[in-house]
Amino acid sequence: MAYDYQAVHALDGMIGAISERRVNHLAAHRTTAIAMVLAAPGQTAEAAGILVANGEFEARFSGPGEWLVLSEVHAPETLAAELGLRLGHFAFVADQSHGRVALTLSGPDATRILANGIAVDLHPDAFPVGRAANVLCNHLSVNLARTGETSFDLVVMRSFADALVGDLKVMARSFDLSVDFATR
Incomplete structure (x- = not known):
């Protein structure tokens, strides 16, 4: 018997299209x-x-x-x-393409949002653009990279992607954050 498998993103069904992108944005990448x-x-x-x-x-x-x-x-x-x-x-x-999920958090409050759950000094002098480190975001292990002045990439194991997005939403509850799939 043959089975027809379809690739499903770990965050399909958890996040969807938004009406407008806010000043702080969390983008999940589909094809990285x-x-x-x-x-x-x-x-x-x-x-x-x-x-x-x-x-x-x-x-x-x-x-x-x-x-x-x-x-x-x-x-x-x-x-x-x-x-x-x-x-x-x-x-x-x-x-690791099907075992990990890449996310990008960007916006003027990205550093402050991450500071709510990551115990790493994210000041640009200590964590400049291009720097990456394995860190704990609340209870989850992620690879964090600063990709711009106000932009960070987070790579997490696929099975923890929904928990990380949930944690980031909670960490950003004092900020204007939108969540959607990336368009790049």
Whole structure:
């Protein structure tokens, strides 16, 4: 018997179309390709050199010799293969596209919203644009990256995406926040 499986986003049914985007906005990305890269023993510098941003993907620190790589250019099916070709024996690559969800929180109050649940100094001097770290957002482990002066990306395990969105809504209850799927 053949089964016809359809890809369903972890947040389908939880968030939907909004009438207007507010000053602070949380966007869930539908098609971001995500891979985990782990440097081979003694090969961290070589792997890091290959992962320098080139416009096709963005590598974010996830731990010593470990990066989360996101791409809006590659399809989830091809990102891991492309990274495997580029990195060769310098690193190991695992596709995470269907196991993680990428969100973007943007707006003038983004830092203040995140401060309600993240115990990391988010001042631009301590956490500048381009910096990424694994943090706890309330009780959930997320990879947080500052992507702009007032913009942050959060990558969370798929099974915790709805809890994270719920937590962010609560953290933003004193602010004007809209939530929707990203259009990029």
